[in-house]
Amino acid sequence: MPPEKPVPALANFEKAFRPRSVAVIGASDDATRISGRALHYLIRAGYRGAIYPVNNRRETVQGLRAYAALADVPQTPDIALIALPSRLLEGALTECLEQGVGAAVVYAAGFAETGSDGGALQDRLAAIAAAGDIRLFGPNCLGLLHTDSGFAGTFSSAFDTALPTPGGAAIVSQSGAYGGHLAYLCEKRGIGVGYWVSTGNEAGTDVADCIHWLALQDDVSVILAYAEGVRDGETFRAALQAAHDHRKPVVFMKVGQSAAGATAAQSHTASLAGTDAVFDALCRQYGVYRAQTTQEQVDVAYAADRGRFPTGRSLGIITVSGGFGVQLCDAAERGGLDVTPLAESGRAKLRELNPMGSDNNPCDTTAGWLNDMSLITKTFDVMYSDGGYDSIIGSFTMLPDSPTYGEEIRKAIGAGTSEFLDRPTALCMEARTEVVRAYERDGFLVFDDSERAVTALSALAYFAVHFDTPVVRRDRKRTTRAPLGSDPLSEHAAQQLLTEAGIPFPASTLVTHPDDVAKAAADLGFPLVMKIVSPDIAHKTEIGGVVLAVEDEAQATAAYATVLERSTAAAPSARIEGVLLGVMCPKGVETIVGVTNDPVFGPTVMFGLGGVQAELFRDVAFRVGELDRDEALKLIREIRGYPLLTGFRGASAADIHGLADVLVAASRFAVTHANGLDSLELNPVVVLGEGHGVLALDALITVRPDPREH
Incomplete structure (x- = not known):
């Protein structure tokens, strides 16, 4: 892929996430206060850049020299963390503009979420930031962090103990609380988080902007996103396009539903097409995985973070109990994975290898392998070599946690899969955290439940397919008003426009006078359908404005009078353009x-x-x-x-x-x-x-x- 061209809309993200210097405006000496927590986190994390607390009432803050104003700071900071009440924010952000600060975080609440006055203040902050090309986060947000550099521009309590373990995951959330919760769950799940950001009210930077920039970063392996709404469709689509083009899995939690902008009373389509359904469609177009639960979001991100994507949906299953095999088969069907039978060559090998076990997929090894661990090694090898499965799930209950067998089981499975590390192998087990981490270091995905394992592997297959499928790019030049105008269109007018656009309709003609009906009908041929034509009558059948199966000229003349009479009675003020005669369509x-x-x-x-x-x-x-x-x-x-x-x-x-x-x-x-x-x-x-x-x-x-x- 050629080098990525800079995207003007993503200016100053580098200064935001990887700043060389940070000013904390309104920094408190009390590390338990919101205005003191970010500074405390920066110091504790060993942030490698320069830190400049700005506080006009103290000479030092948390052991660091304080500065009375931003103008007193010895160098222009890349980012300013503004921990001030709302009444002081315009002045502080204006000072950032004057000093050439590249990015700013506004923690304070009380803006658009509170009403018109707060919204007006938020708009003024956005205008100041735009005038100075300041990358603005917030207001009403918890900030952002980059773990590898120790930059912690946040006061979130999710990081009270420490910053996340560095890794390839990036978390982007409109809700700071949800984003913090995700970071906590990722740490618990063993997912390293390199970037974390809360966008809040999004006066300057939204979720889409963050996804776009993160998709361009080589050290990001998966993006976890949360949003309650999207404000700019074009920006959002550009972000998903970037993630698709750079093969970055996006696991999205989108909450909330709302009606579409179209008027539901006028169209069945509009009544079916809520904004949530449209968002769903967009995810499928760009290969974004939409999680339904937080656990699912974390599970899928955990699997995607490893970077091993199956080339198809065939699944091999190895168990120590037939019951677990059945459970996994049921889960696979729900998850759209194919538990295809093992090739006969492989079945013959399994029969010879383990006569007491099963010789197909799923493969129940029974407990005999505990006396000979090589049976597990060879079973995995046969299932991959002869079955050609895109992924395998092994179900081993609590056995890997056994002091007697545990370490030998891990070695045996590792030996059996060592030649197939290009595809994901998932293991279902219950074990201590240190045991699970040992398996993960060996390259395995570990789950405590069959359904969760299948869901994650299905998601990996989903990503793999979409990464290799081009996305249709929108041509933004193709927009105009003419010739639709602004007046309602009748069906006849709509058909004329759509026919020119390449949509086929049955042969038809518009009749405006009863004397013309017989000849028009004869010219078209029978049977016919006859419909009232009016821009004011959307659903003609409901008022009796349609007559089907007209078989001759006499019936056509009678039908003409009937639809006019019914339509006039039902909608006396409707504008009538005439009656449309159309050839009846064959069945289909x-x-x-x-x-x-x-x-x-x-x-x-x-x-x-x-x-x-x-x-x-x-x-x-x-x-x-x-x-x-x-x-x-x-x-x-x-x-x-x-x-x-x-x-x-x-x-x-x-x-x-x-x-x-x-x-x-x-x-x-x-x-x-x-x-x-x-x-x-x-x-x-x-x-x-x-x-x-x-x-x-x-x-x-x-x-x-x-x-x-x-």
């Missing part, structure tokens, strides 16, 4: 294709089964931004109903590639018109037999009001 698999314009991430494509199934079962999948054919095909395969498109129970396979083309066209249309589009829905989209195409039967486009009109 009904699906739904939609786009919402998410307020943070922009156009987001939704795909699912058509009719009520998408809304009833929520069997839908999402992607953010413009798709290519490969990404569209992956999206189609994500829904649970995908087998219905491949020929379920003897049915003919559907035209999946034609469907992918529709998804690509819809995404391109949405990105092109992102400034004016609110939502787009094609429902149903009928997928015909393989090679016979796809037809969208109904189209709904809602537009955003033109801000220039307000």
Whole structure:
């Protein structure tokens, strides 16, 4: 990979995380106070840079010379830790600007989280920082640290005992308390943490900025992130792109759900596409692993930190008890790992090696190997050599902790896996911490539960696949308002726009006078569907504005009058453009294709089964931004109903590639018109037999009001 070009938006991160000098403004002599803790941590950790306490009431602070003002400090500090009340912050940050400080941390609370007055003060701090290119963290944050240099710009109680053990993990959290909790759990789990940062109210620096910079650091092996919300979709996507490009696993805990910006009453798509679902889709696009629990987040980070990723999802299982083998098989199925049978050559070797054990996958060795440890060594070798498994889980209960057998077991497993250290081997056991650490030093992943082990290995396989899968990059130039305008669009108008965009519809014509109905119907051919056309009627079926299976000219004339009458009665103020006559579509698999314009991430494509199934079962999948054919095909395969498109129970396979083309066209249309589009829905989209195409039967486009009109 070519050298990384500097990213202007990431200026002064180096000064923030690896400063050569630190000023602590408002430093207290009392190491138990918030204003004294960061200084205490810096001294205790043996920070190798210069430390300048700023306190105009004392000559020394915690044994160090104090300075009355930042201007008195003998050199310009790289970073300032500001431990002052909110009323003094503008002056302190302005002084940082005047002295050329590169980064600043504001610990104090009482800003945007408290209301408009606090929000206004926060905005002023952000403006000061921006004017001086100061990398600002906070306010209302717990700061940051870099363990290798001993830099501790934080007052978090998570570090009362010591800074984390240095390592490849990086923790980024909007919540300082959660970030501190993660650091504590990582230490307990044996995960070294090199970088830790709490972003708080994010007046200047957000989680995305931190992820982006950390993804570029050679000494980062995995990033643990926590956020309650994302404020800038483009910045966030750029950060995930950087992590993907540099093969840095990101394990994300995202909490909270909110409604999408689109109006749910106007579109099934909008009612299904909450912001949380969009975030989920973004994670899948960029290969970010979204953890559901804190334990899962730490387990996955623990596994990813080792840097060994399986090339596939095949799993070998070795146990000392058949019951544990069954348990692991069940967990593997839930985790999407394949417990494939062992090749016959391997089975023959196992039968000869251990006649009392099983000869397949999972392999139950029974307890006989305790008399001959080489059986374990040879079993691992056979499972890897002949089974070709991408990873193996060995379940050994509490035996590794045994004073009698423990050390010999570790040596035996190590000998059996020494030729296969390019792939992860996980062991399920209960043992003392020092025993577990010995196995970890030998390169093994250790878990106390089958489900946790499988989840971690499944996550590693997930990362491996995504690292090798290119991500579609958004073309930011493709945005315009025209020709959507700001007025509501009828189905006929929507179809005209979408047809030009490459989305196929059945042949149709708009009729505006009863005298023209018979000829228009005859020209199209029967059977026909007839629908009212009005920009003010989104759901035509609900008001009786649709007539199906029109078989001749007489029925067409009657249907024309019927839909007009029903529509006028149900919506007397609606603007009526006419009646749309369309050729009835052949039978196929009904699906739904939609786009919402998410307020943070922009156009987001939704795909699912058509009719009520998408809304009833929520069997839908999402992607953010413009798709290519490969990404569209992956999206189609994500829904649970995908087998219905491949020929379920003897049915003919559907035209999946034609469907992918529709998804690509819809995404391109949405990105092109992102400034004016609110939502787009094609429902149903009928997928015909393989090679016979796809037809969208109904189209709904809602537009955003033109801000220039307000």
